[in-house]
Amino acid sequence: MKSFRSRGRTRSRTAIATAALVAGLSLTACQNDARPSASDPAGDQTSAGTPAPTASGSASSAATGGSSGSTSSSGGGSQSTDGGNGGSNGGGGGSSASGACTDANTKVVVSKVTRPINHLLLTVTNTGSGKCDAYGAPALRFDDEQSATQLVEDSRPQAVVSLAPGESAYAAISLTGEPGGETHGRTAQKLGVLFTPRSGSGSVGSPVVLRLPEGTFKDDNAAVTYWQSDMQDALGF
Structure with a gap:
């Protein structure tokens, strides 16, 4: 009788242990089933919510590439601008090609000389940014005279x-x-x-009025030479 009771207690303990083991395995299986799998929609959403490192790297590379493209575009723009300036300079070269010397691009000075006697020297200096041509001879008027001073025809140069x-x-x-x-x-x-303009007729620009050296004496026979490139050539007439 005692042995039967012992065997009954052993079987009860075994059944309880088995039931506990089955319950533990069922709980573990439930927990594993509750985790999102690769095909679980919830798992996909979580993955999409966190940017992948490779995607971030691609974005950085794209941004860098975009910046490089912008720089290249700016460089191209600079080259285009330089070309424009070259064109402008070319235009400036055209606009600064020789034209008539006038009051606007020169400075005129009158001075007294010791030799030859009874002579003055007129000097015109180009103050502009391009060449100018001193055509013919200066047209002179002393004080309120109505007629221009006569020319020394023998002084006409061979070239402008x-x-x-x-x-x-x-x-x-x-x-x-x-x-x-x-x-x-x-x-x-x-x-x-x-x-004088290139045509030789009339005048170009505005008149320049100069104060003569004190005691300048002149008569009706006063005359002026054509423009010369050398001072001694001018004073030789």
């Missing part, structure tokens, strides 16, 4: 005097002619200078 920026041309003014006769000599105060 062309002045680069900073260069000068010269014209000599003979104040008096041969003594004797009615020459209406008088002292002059001012000298008006006008530039």
